[in-house]
Amino acid sequence: MAAYPTLPTDTQGPDLHLYIVQSGSELHGVLEYNACLFRPETIKRLAGHLVCLAEGAIANLNRPIASLPLLTSTEDQQLEDWGSPYFELPQQPIFTAIEAHAAARPAAIALNFKDQYLSYGELNQRANQLAHYLIQRGVGPGVRVASCLDPCLDVLVAVLAIFKAGGTYVPLDPSHPQERLTAILEDTLPPLLLTQAHLVSVVPAIAPQTFCLDQDWTQVRSQPTHNPNLPLDLDQIAYIIYTSGTTGKPKGVMASHRNLLNYIWVAQEKYGFNANDVMPAMARFTFSITMFELFSPLVAGGRLIILERDHVLDFKRLVQTLQEITVIHISPSLMRKLLAYIQEQGIDLQTLQGLRHISSGGDMVPADLLDQLRTLFPQAELYVIYGCSEISCMGCTYPVPTELPITETRVGKPFSNVSVQLYDPQQNRVPIGVIGEIYFGGAGITQGYLNRDHLTQEKFVTIDGQRFYRTGDLGRFDTHGNLEILGRSDFQIKLRGIRMEPGDIEAALRQAPGVRDAVVAACEVGNREKSLVAYLVPQPQQTLNVVEIRRFLQTKLPDYMVPTAFMALDALPVNINQKVDRKALPLPTPQDLLGTQSYVAPRNEVEQKLASIWESALGTSPISVQDNFFDVGGDSLQSIAVMIQIEQTFGKTLPLSTLLTEPTIEQMAAVLTQSKPSDLHKSVVLLKPGGSKPPIFFVHDGEGETLLYRNLALSLHPDHPVYGLQPYSRDGFPILHTRLDEMATYYMEQICLVQPEGPYFLGGLCIGGFLAFEIARKLRQRGQAVEMIALIDTADVKAELRSNLYSTERRNRLSQALGESQQRPVHQRVWSMARTISAKAFNLVRYEVSSRLTVIQCKLRMRLLRYYLDRGWGLPAFLEGIPVRVALKFAEKEYVPAAPYQGEVLLFLATEKSPVFDGTEIDDTPYAHLYADPLLGWEVRVTDGVCLHKVPGGHSSMLQEPNVRVLAKTMQAYIDARMA
The missing domain is CATH 3.40.50.1820 (Alpha/Beta hydrolase fold, catalytic domain)
Known part of the structure; x- marks a missing residue:
C-alpha cells in the first residue's frame, strides 16, 4: 500500500480527514478521525459507504452523485436482520373475538360508561340487533354509515353493528363545526347516519336516513339477537378516519378489516393484554388511536371504560378512575399535566399501583417525562408508540428501559408484520446512522385516501414490489436498530399527539375578517409549551381583531386546530423563489402576540393555585396572571369547572359572573384575599x-x-x-x-x-x-x-x-x-328487582321527609328575611347567604x-x-x-x-x-x- 502523508503532531488536525493516494491503477484511502467524537464502528461504516459510492460512480458514469447508493451489503443484511418478525393473523374480522368472549363469558363486564355497564353478552346482543336492523335498511359491503355520537355505551355498539352488517364506519365529532362535518359527509355520502336525539340538529342533513340510538331503539328491539355471520372480505374497507388536509379540506384515510386485524393483534402480541385488564377510551372517536383503545381490552376479554372529554380533563375524576385501570394510552402533554396534578395534590401513589402498562405517543415523548413515569410507576412497563392513521397507528414501539438513559427521539423497532425503511429523495435506502425519510410497509398500510387518487399515488408508493407509505418524517437507525425521529421533510405540524396540515388552518385564516395572508407554525412562546401560532398579514387599513378571528375559526375548524396565539406581520418572509420562508418567521415573544398580555408569573400562593386551576381547565400552560380567561380559550362550560375547583381549593363560593367582572388571575386573587x-x-x-x-x-x-x-x-x-x-x-x-x-x-x-x-x-x-x-x-x-x-x-x-x-x-x-336484565335467570331478575324496589322505597321516604323539613326551614328563613328587609334592619348572620x-x-x-x-x-x-x-x-x-x-x-x-x-x-x-x-x-x- 502506498504511503500517505501525516499531519504534524504539534498542530490540531481536522476532526475527520480523508486521505486518498493513487498507486498505479488503484486508489487507496485512509480516514483519520477524532476518537472523542467518533466510534470506530461509525468510521468503518463511513469507509464502506465511500467505497460503495466510488464503485457506483464508476459503474454509472452518467448518473448524478445524489442518486447513487451508499448502503453496503453488510448493512443491508443488518437492516434485514433488524426487521420485524412475522405474526400469523386470525383470518376472521376483529369482532369475532368479541363474539367468542360473549359465547364463553356472557356475564363478564365488557364496558362501562359512568354508572352504566354492558356485559359481553349484552354488548354482542345489542350490536347484533342493530346490525340486523342496518342490513334491513340496506347496509352491506361498501355501504358507508356515519356515526355522530357523544361518549356513551352505544359508541361501541354502533361500530360493531356497522362492521357486522358489512358496512364502513365513518365517525363524526359532534363538537366539530358544521362546515367540517358537511365536508366529510359530502365526501363519503353515507345513506345512513347513526346519532343521538340531541345531536340531530348539529349534524348537517345530508344523509338520507337518520337513526337515533337513544330515541329510536324500539325499532331495533324486535330484531334477532344472533350473530349475522355474513361473509366478509378482509380487504373490504372497515372505517374511514379523517385527518387534516393540505388544501383546507380534511382527507379520509380508508382502512380495511385486514388493516384493523393487524392493528389490534400485533399490539396484543407485543403487549400481552389479558382478561384482567381495564383500559380507558380517552381519545376522540374521530382519531385512529381510538380503535386501539376500543378494541384492545375487548379482544383480550378485559374491560373498557368510556370517558367523556370533561372527565379526561378533570384530573380529580380522572385520578379516581385510574384506581380501576391497569392499562392506559395517553398523549405526552396530557400525561405531563396529570403527573403535575398528582404531585401537587399529594395523591397516594399506592392507590395507582394497579397500573401495569403505560404507553404514550402521537408526538415526541420528552425524556424527562419518561424518567418521571418510571420513577412514579416503577411497577408499570412503559412504551413509546410511533405511527399514524395511514399505517393503522402501529408502526414502531420502544420499551423504555428501567435504568438506562432515555433519548426522547427514540421510538424503537417495528411491530410484527410491519416494515420500516429509510430512503433518500431518490428512494435509495440510507445507511445506519444516516437521516432519511421514514417509509412504512406491511399489513397495516391502509388503502389510501377517499376520492384523492393523486394524493394517494403521491404518498403510497411501490418500491421493489412492496407497497409503502411515505410519512414525511425524517429519522435514522441507531446501532441497535432503534428508529429515531429527527423532524419533518415538510411543514406538517404534530401537536399534543395530533397531526395537522398548516394549509388546512391557513385556508381558514385567509377567510377570516381583516386577514389578507397567513402562515401557521408550532412554536414555544416564552416559557409556554409548544402551541399553534398564526402569523397574520392584515388587509390594508384594517386592524386585526383576535376575538373575531378566533370566533370565526371556531366555525371552520376543530377546537384543537384553532391557534392559541396570533402575531401580526407587515408581510410574510419569502425566499429567493418568492415562496414563504417559514424558517425565517420570527419567534414570537409574549409581547408580540395580538390580544394577549405579556406573561406575568404568579407572585403569591393564591395566584399560583389559581394558575394551576386555570391551566388544568383550559389545557394550556403557563397562563399569565394578567391573561383574560376568555382570551386564552375559556368558555362558559370551562368556567363551571374553574369555579368548582376554586370552591374546593379555597372554600369560597364565587358566582360565575366573577369571570366577567374579574376575568384575570390577578383580579380573582384579589377578590379571594379580601375578607368582604x-x-x-x-x-x-x-x-x-x-x-x-x-x-x-x-x-x-x-x-x-x-x-x-x-x-x-x-x-x-x-x-x-x-x-x-x-x-x-x-x-x-x-x-x-x-x-x-x-x-x-x-x-x-x-x-x-x-x-x-x-x-x-x-x-x-x-x-x-x-x-x-x-x-x-x-x-x-x-x-x-x-x-x-x-x-x-x-x-x-x-x-x-x-x-x-x-x-x-x-x-x-x-x-x-x-x-x-333479559339475559339473567328469572329468579335473579326477580330478586334483583325486589332489592331495587325496597331500596327505592326507603330512599323515597327518606327523601320526602328531608325535603319537607328543608321546605319548612327555607320558608321560615325567607319570612324572617322579608321582615328584616321591610323594616330596613341589618341582617343577622343566619339570614345572610340565602341562595x-x-x-x-x-x-x-x-x-x-x-x-x-x-x-x-x-x-x-x-x-x-x-x-x-x-x-x-x-x-x-x-x-x-x-x-x-x-x-x-x-x-x-x-x-x-x-x-x-x-x-x-x-x-x-x-x-x-x-x-x-x-x-x-x-x-x-x-x-x-x-x-x-
Whole structure:
C-alpha cells in the first residue's frame, strides 16, 4: 500500500480527514478521525459507504452523485436482520373475538360508561340487533354509515353493528363545526347516519336516513339477537378516519378489516393484554388511536371504560378512575399535566399501583417525562408508540428501559408484520446512522385516501414490489436498530399527539375578517409549551381583531386546530423563489402576540393555585396572571369547572359572573384575599361591548348567573351592546328582595341608568325570562317602548306541570331495567328487582321527609328575611347567604298575575336534553317536557300572541355551541324586523 502523508503532531488536525493516494491503477484511502467524537464502528461504516459510492460512480458514469447508493451489503443484511418478525393473523374480522368472549363469558363486564355497564353478552346482543336492523335498511359491503355520537355505551355498539352488517364506519365529532362535518359527509355520502336525539340538529342533513340510538331503539328491539355471520372480505374497507388536509379540506384515510386485524393483534402480541385488564377510551372517536383503545381490552376479554372529554380533563375524576385501570394510552402533554396534578395534590401513589402498562405517543415523548413515569410507576412497563392513521397507528414501539438513559427521539423497532425503511429523495435506502425519510410497509398500510387518487399515488408508493407509505418524517437507525425521529421533510405540524396540515388552518385564516395572508407554525412562546401560532398579514387599513378571528375559526375548524396565539406581520418572509420562508418567521415573544398580555408569573400562593386551576381547565400552560380567561380559550362550560375547583381549593363560593367582572388571575386573587369583597358584584354586567345599535338586556337565571348568556351575546350583531342583570346584594349571595314585583322594579331602574329611553330589548332564561316580562310591563307603564321580550325556555310562574311526569319516568326506568336484565335467570331478575324496589322505597321516604323539613326551614328563613328587609334592619348572620334560587322560589309562590300584557312575546323552546351537563348539578331537561301547555302558559298572559321558535338542545345546553347559533340567528332576525 502506498504511503500517505501525516499531519504534524504539534498542530490540531481536522476532526475527520480523508486521505486518498493513487498507486498505479488503484486508489487507496485512509480516514483519520477524532476518537472523542467518533466510534470506530461509525468510521468503518463511513469507509464502506465511500467505497460503495466510488464503485457506483464508476459503474454509472452518467448518473448524478445524489442518486447513487451508499448502503453496503453488510448493512443491508443488518437492516434485514433488524426487521420485524412475522405474526400469523386470525383470518376472521376483529369482532369475532368479541363474539367468542360473549359465547364463553356472557356475564363478564365488557364496558362501562359512568354508572352504566354492558356485559359481553349484552354488548354482542345489542350490536347484533342493530346490525340486523342496518342490513334491513340496506347496509352491506361498501355501504358507508356515519356515526355522530357523544361518549356513551352505544359508541361501541354502533361500530360493531356497522362492521357486522358489512358496512364502513365513518365517525363524526359532534363538537366539530358544521362546515367540517358537511365536508366529510359530502365526501363519503353515507345513506345512513347513526346519532343521538340531541345531536340531530348539529349534524348537517345530508344523509338520507337518520337513526337515533337513544330515541329510536324500539325499532331495533324486535330484531334477532344472533350473530349475522355474513361473509366478509378482509380487504373490504372497515372505517374511514379523517385527518387534516393540505388544501383546507380534511382527507379520509380508508382502512380495511385486514388493516384493523393487524392493528389490534400485533399490539396484543407485543403487549400481552389479558382478561384482567381495564383500559380507558380517552381519545376522540374521530382519531385512529381510538380503535386501539376500543378494541384492545375487548379482544383480550378485559374491560373498557368510556370517558367523556370533561372527565379526561378533570384530573380529580380522572385520578379516581385510574384506581380501576391497569392499562392506559395517553398523549405526552396530557400525561405531563396529570403527573403535575398528582404531585401537587399529594395523591397516594399506592392507590395507582394497579397500573401495569403505560404507553404514550402521537408526538415526541420528552425524556424527562419518561424518567418521571418510571420513577412514579416503577411497577408499570412503559412504551413509546410511533405511527399514524395511514399505517393503522402501529408502526414502531420502544420499551423504555428501567435504568438506562432515555433519548426522547427514540421510538424503537417495528411491530410484527410491519416494515420500516429509510430512503433518500431518490428512494435509495440510507445507511445506519444516516437521516432519511421514514417509509412504512406491511399489513397495516391502509388503502389510501377517499376520492384523492393523486394524493394517494403521491404518498403510497411501490418500491421493489412492496407497497409503502411515505410519512414525511425524517429519522435514522441507531446501532441497535432503534428508529429515531429527527423532524419533518415538510411543514406538517404534530401537536399534543395530533397531526395537522398548516394549509388546512391557513385556508381558514385567509377567510377570516381583516386577514389578507397567513402562515401557521408550532412554536414555544416564552416559557409556554409548544402551541399553534398564526402569523397574520392584515388587509390594508384594517386592524386585526383576535376575538373575531378566533370566533370565526371556531366555525371552520376543530377546537384543537384553532391557534392559541396570533402575531401580526407587515408581510410574510419569502425566499429567493418568492415562496414563504417559514424558517425565517420570527419567534414570537409574549409581547408580540395580538390580544394577549405579556406573561406575568404568579407572585403569591393564591395566584399560583389559581394558575394551576386555570391551566388544568383550559389545557394550556403557563397562563399569565394578567391573561383574560376568555382570551386564552375559556368558555362558559370551562368556567363551571374553574369555579368548582376554586370552591374546593379555597372554600369560597364565587358566582360565575366573577369571570366577567374579574376575568384575570390577578383580579380573582384579589377578590379571594379580601375578607368582604363588597364591590365585587354589580347589578348590570357588560357581556359584550357594541356600537350604535340599542343594547340588549338579559336577566339572570334561577341561580342568579349571567355568564350563561355570553355565547349568545357574542353570536348577536356586534353593534348591539349586551348586558346581564344579576341580583343585587352586599356580598353577592343573599338577594335583597323577596317579591318578584320588587325585583322587577329594581332591575328596571338599573336598566334605565344604562339606557334612559326606549326602545328596550329584554330577555332571559327560565325565571329570568319571567322577570324580563315583568320589567317590560313596568316600562310600558312609564310610557316606554319595549320591542322584544325573549323568553328562553321560560314558563309562566303559574303554568302547570304535567300530571303524569314522574309516573312516566318511573315506568321508563322500570322498562329499561327489565330490558337490560333479559339475559339473567328469572329468579335473579326477580330478586334483583325486589332489592331495587325496597331500596327505592326507603330512599323515597327518606327523601320526602328531608325535603319537607328543608321546605319548612327555607320558608321560615325567607319570612324572617322579608321582615328584616321591610323594616330596613341589618341582617343577622343566619339570614345572610340565602341562595338566589331559594328567594326566587319563595317569591314565585306568592306572585299574583296582573292583567295581560299589551303585546307579544318571543318564546324559544328547548327540544332535547343534551349530555353536555351530565355529571353536574345542572338539569338540562327542556321545559316542554315538564309542562302540560305547549306554550308554557304564555298564551293567556299576552294580547298579541306568542311567537314560538324551537331550538336544538336542552334547557341549559340551548345556550351552548352549536345550539346557541340557531337561537341567536332567530333572535337577531326578530330584532332587525322590529327595528326596521
